[in-house]
Amino acid sequence: MRAGMVAPAVVPVPKVPRSRQARVRRATLHAFLIVMAIGWLVPIGGAIYSSLRPYEETSEKGFISLPDTLTLQNYRDAWNQGEMSHHYWVTALIVIPSVLITLLFASFVAFGVSRFTWRFNLALLLLFTAGNLLPPQVLAQPLFQMYKRIPLPGFLSDTGYLLGSTVGLIIVHVAFQAGFCTFVLSNYMKTLPDEIGEAAKIDGAGVLRQFFQIILPLCKPALAALATLEFTWVFNDFFWAVLLENQGADRPITSSLANLGGQFFTNDNLVAAGSMLVAFPTLVVYLLLQRQFIGGLTLGSSKG
Template identity: 55%
Template sequence: MTAASELPQAAAPGKNVLEPSRAPRPAGSGGSRWAVQTFLAVVAVVWLFPVLYAVLGSLRDYDYTSKHGYFSFGGFTLQNYKDAWAQANFSHTMLNSAYITVPAVILTLFLSCCIAFVVARFSFKLNLFLLGLFTAANLLPPQALLIPVYRMFRAIEVPFWFSESGTLLNSYSGLIAVNVAFQTGFCAFVLSNYMKTLPRELYESAVVDGASVLRQFFQITLPLCRPPLAALATLEVTWIYNEFFWATVLLQSGDKFPVTSSLNNLRGQFFTDNNLVAAGSVVIALPTLIIFFLLQKQFVAGLTLGATKG
């Protein structure tokens, strides 16, 4: 064998010898991607169809739809929103929902932070049991606790300046307490898992500097928990704002009902204007949609926390 035969063959004209070879593209990758995109598009359309259909129905006159059908096109008007706002008394019921939602969300997040901080930063025998005890409230259906909670609230006496009924029934405070009790466990579970990922060196340095436990909680932990708190705040506002079951059970006077109960005012005894109800539903959904879009970045950041950690 000659030395010339051991040399590599000459490269073809115009081809760089040092150019790395490209891996062959997997067969069917383009078709798979197209199938996934098509599937996601179909799911999105199916999911959005009821919402878009409700919005379209809220913008149409009932006389037109009753004559031409709901799948026709035309008869657009904004009168449904004006009538729904007047008949459902949204200006009053939305204030009632604010009186319930804002304190309930603030108390839920604060108490959850306290529980999560203790569970994440202190080791003791009942650590996991304490977290499970608070989380257990989310595992029981509200219907199973209806009678015990109602009787307990009826038996607890409070000053009349605190509640007009003299008990926790028919008061904003009772409804706030129920929402806080049922939502604290979930928030504590999420926040405790996040707080466990915080570096312990921060707290060791704080202890060396003489920082107390309260100072560690308020000046170190809470500022670092802004992303998960924003995500939980978005979820809690949506859940508590849309809550209807406990409001129906614990509130007995119509002037204290939240906005979710206003749709009953749009239903007639013998006739129901579905377009009017659709307009009322859109009005009720607007506050939660606005809050979600305002906190969208924080919400997504809170959901993806820890996604890149091994």
């Protein structure tokens, strides 16, 4: 500024008051979210409340009544009667390989269709994504017949076939979940700058080195969000476990709830306690990865 010149006065810009219409929309949105949250939490709270009460008290006084006794006996009975420890182990043998193989396989496909330009990359992505459009019930019968005829080594299956084996369940979960994961990861990889791959090529990095040392570490938020979703979906599966596992002892944790009900009588308080035990691992995984999960709701939304 030249000497002798007077600096112009800075006039503060008045804050524009929020319109009444915007406040009404915001209040309506908050009211809707509160109602929806209460609607989801009431059944869960009711199940927890029921699981802590003896069945005799609930049958005598009704479900909506003040408790005389709160006890953890239903949880102990559900753990023993449902053979929860065994089913947790069987579930781990199914869920952990399914999630890891799905994410690795989907990462390979997403890397190929998003970071390289070739003739059939879009067609391959559509092929994987189209598999999610078919409901599992449509493929149940042909898949069941196919599993009855595909042999498997004895150390992998007690029946000698894919039917009734843990390997068969893992293959089904990988096949049905890979399409969604490929779609999400491909959209996320498209948001990564192309200059990263070009710089890696100049430094002499091959395709595998680019994937494992550059692209895959950058996809940690997407992989964490997908791991949370995939763990929940595979863990909660009941349809494929009942269809493809012949013996109840080899089925995952969700099927153990069937052991808590009798033929002519069902202790609803006991089933509620068993349901809480079944839901506990998914709740722990969500709490540990909730930041990545919430951030993953908008993965790849800015490009592609």
